[in-house]
Amino acid sequence: MRYSRTRARDIDHPFYGVAAHNVDLTDLVQLAYAYGHRAHDTVAISHGTAARLLGLPLPRRLELEQVVHVTRLDAGRAPRGRGICGHRWQLGASAARYELMLAPSSGEHLPLRILTPIATAVTLAGELSLDDLVAVLDACVEGSDRSFLAVGRNLIRNRTGAARFERAARLVRDGVRSRAETLTRLMIARAGFPEPSVAQPVVTPLGVLHPDLMWERFGVLVEYEGDGHRVSRRQFRHDITRFDAFVDAGLSPIRATADDVYDDPRRLLGVIERRLRERGWRPHSRWRLRVPATVER
Secondary structure: OHHHOOOOOOOOOOOOOEEEOOOOOHHHHHHHHHHHHHOOEEEOOOOHHHHHHHOOOOOHHOOOOOOOOEEEEOOOOOOOOEEEEEEEEOOOHHEEEEEEEEOOOHHHHHHHHOHHHHHHHHHHOOOOOOHHHHHHHHHHOOOOOOOOHHHHHHOOOOOOOHHHHHHHHHHOOOOOOOOHHHHHHHHHHHHHOOOOOEOOOEEEOEEEEEOEEOOOOOOOOEHHHHHHHHHOOHHHHHHHHHHHHHHOOOOOEEEEOOOHOOOOOOHHHHHHHHHHHHHHOOOOOOEEEEEOOOOOO
16 A cells, blocks of 8 residues: 555554554454554553453453553563553463454454463453452353463462462352353352352253352252343243243242342342241351442443
């Protein structure tokens, strides 16, 4: 492209030295790909930008960020420039890899140099709350393999967020499907209840189902219902059928919503306490319900 053409009105300049024509720069994949044309070989997409691209859960304020976070992986200077937030963190080349990402605006699969999920979690450890860091690490779990936590500990050793990462690592559980489910689980634990199991298989008239949280001994379970059931008739019917199947199996299901997690948890915690007591739970004599503070949406 001739220099004079790059100054035309239909040409966008998302970053210094990058000219884009007919590209939807509101598409995060396209935006990150545009930056890749000028990125140094040792620079990778990181932090909240990497988390969004990898599908890791974040609070809303980070989901709405307009800048692209990039990290220099060697001892060189952190990247600078309009439209980016540059970092320097000597994570080593193995902390990043090329991923083919689908750009929704064009349907193309574009190669992006991006941090691995665990390296992304490490870069966010000093920025996220403990609960949100647990949610990110929960999303990194693949089956029962916890080796990624050892990798994370090695990457973050003696760095900002190391203590929080260690606390979060002890709270990671397998089978969690969303940020809201992680936050619900942690909220219930802080209220003083016994820790429920995650995605425990249960035989029902519909077959084997996996409730979000369950106290097997008492037959009480909690199902988190997100906004999907409000906007999708199919999801709404599925949720009702699933809930009825738990009842038919002799269990005591409880619905949890976003309001219970983010606004006022007292209703949900009160129902849990009542159902557990009705099913035979006897807390120790000094037990009392502790209502945790609400968390960031």
